[in-house]
Structures are given as C-alpha cells and as structure tokens.
Amino acid sequence: MKVVTTIKEISNIITSLKSSQKTIGLTPTMGALHEGHISLITKASSENDFSIVTIFINPTQFDKKEDLDNYPSTLDADIKLVENTGCDLIFTPNASEMYANNIDVESFSFDGLENEMEGKHRANHFDGVGTIVKKFFEITQPTKAYFGEKDFQQLQIIKKMTVKNQLPIEIIGCPIFREKDGLAMSSRNTRLSKKQRESAPFIFKTLTKASQLFQSDSIATINSWIQTEFDSNPDLDLEYFEIANEQTLQTASSKSESTKYRAFIAVYAGKIRLIDNISLQ
Ligand code: AMP
DSSP states (O other), rough: OOEEHHHHHHHHHHHHHHHHHHHHHEEOOOOSSSSSHHHHHHHHHHHHHHHEEEEEGGGGOSSSSSHHHHHOOHHHHHHHHTTTTTOOOEEEEOOHHTTTOOOOOOOOOOOGGGGGGGHHHTTTHHHHHHHHHHHHHHHHOOEEEEEEGGHHHHHHHHHHHHHTTSSSEEEEEEEOOOOOTOOOOOEEEEEEEEHHHHHHHHHHHHHHHHHTTTTTOOOHHHHHHHHHHTOOOOOOEEEEEEEEEETTBBOOOOOTTTTTTEEEEEEEEEEEEEEEEEOOO
16 A cells, blocks of 8 residues: 655646546545544445545635634554555645646535535635645545545535536445444544543434334424524534435425435534534435
8 A cells, every 4th residue: 555645746646547448436534543533544445446535624714713623633553544444645735736726716606515514614614625625636546536425415415516527436424433422433432521422422312213203203393403402412512413315415494205314413512623424304
C-alpha cells in the first residue's frame, strides 16, 4: 500500500490505471479512522481493481475554528488500520496542496437539499464538502465512491452533485457502524469525557424508540416526546430532531404511505457535536 501526498504523484498513478482500464474505488475521509470507515474501505477494495482512501481534514467544511483545531489527527494509526483492508493507496495531502494559496469555496445548489438540517445549523458546510469532494473526484476519477449513511444528508448531496454534473461515478451508500451500546461510531467520540461517553448511547436509544413510535403515533407526538426526553437529560443538549422525507430531506409533518422517512438528530455533549439518523421503514 502506497501513501502519497501530492497531486502530481497520484495523478501519474491514475493515468496509468486509466490506460489499463482498471476500476477505481474511492473512500474520502478526514482520518481518525474507526470500524465505520474501515467497512467502507473494505467494500471499496472488494468491488474495484484499485482502492484509494483520502485522509484530509478539510478546513472549508468547518463552521467553527475550534472544531477544526480540535479535530483528531492520527495518521500513523490510520495507515496501520487501512493496511488490512485491501486498500492500494492512501492520498493524504496538506491544505496548501488541495487549496493552493487561496481557500476558495465553490457555491453549490443541490436543489434545496443543502438548506435542510445540517445546512441550517452549519453555515456553508455543504459548499465546503462539495468543493473538496469535487476536487477529489477530479483527481482520482473513481468508478465508484463510498459514503456512509452516518452522514445521510451528505450522501444525498453527493448523489445529487454526481447526477447534476453527469459525473460517471457510482455513489455507494454504506450502513452506519455502531459501538456495542448503539452509539454511532465517529472520530469525534474520542473527544468525549468518560461521563459524556456514558451518556451518549441515549441518542440512539431515543432514535430507536422514535422509530417504534412512528408506527403508531403522529410526527408531532414523537417530536414533543423527544424534546421531553432530552429536557430531562442534563448531559446532552438537543440541537435538532427532525423526521424528514428521505429523498427531499424536507421536514415531514404528516405521513404518506408512498414516502420513505428517516429521523435525524444532532446533539451536543458539552462542546462536542454528535449526529445520527435512523430509517423509519
Ligand atoms: P469522516 O471521516 O467523518 O468525514 O467520514 C468519512 C466517511 O465515513 C463518510 O462517508 C462518513 O459518512 C463515513 N462514516 C463515518 N462514520 C461512520 C459510521 N459510524 N458508519 C459508517 N460510515 C461512517
């Protein structure tokens, strides 16, 4: 497995792969890898001739400098973890390699997907995501690219970007990997205090209960039940809970038989922001 840091090096490799018509699987990450990431990378390696992981903490998708500054970086451990996945190449450029001297962010329209949930709470987040993913797509020219349902809105946005720009890339959504107690795996989990870590499984517990209530109760009833649950939890602050149409991501206030719904949640444990979601089908 190769580790490369420059666009020039990786471009030479891509040119040679393309000339021999190899399929390329891409898994973009920000590092501090865990089993969730590894599941994506393993799938990419098994479904393609050549598997690439990018490790890059993208400054333009952070709305808070503090969050960017505190984002965990564990490159040596990441490389060791990736070694057992069948991955062929890690591309881990620095910020000046990706953005040269100007941190330019493209402005995207994802047909409104970007204005819902995370878009309301994290200014310019999806322009930052779109900018960096587009750059990685241009550099690596993947046949398939792998994204987790953990960031379901991001997954839908990347699918939209691919369709709107007619990119010849298949976007593969992968299921959420969880700790044994249900907490969705996240690089941010390593920053939780012992007490916060003990409280955090409450997020998935309430999501699971909400999905059971969805079978019999109205959306308004579920929304107010969730609010009450979090009001009585001193360790976790609810930022938002929404039941939304899985395709449009628009907030649902009533149910229709023919629509797929998903519940989305964002919670603060102290300064650490955690997100999760669950299918309601
Ligand atoms: P990140 O490094 O957090 O930007 O994540 C890189 C990719 O891994 C994204 O497509 C995420 O959705 C995915 N991912 C992160 N956590 C998980 C998880 N617990 N289960 C599945 N995929 C995940």
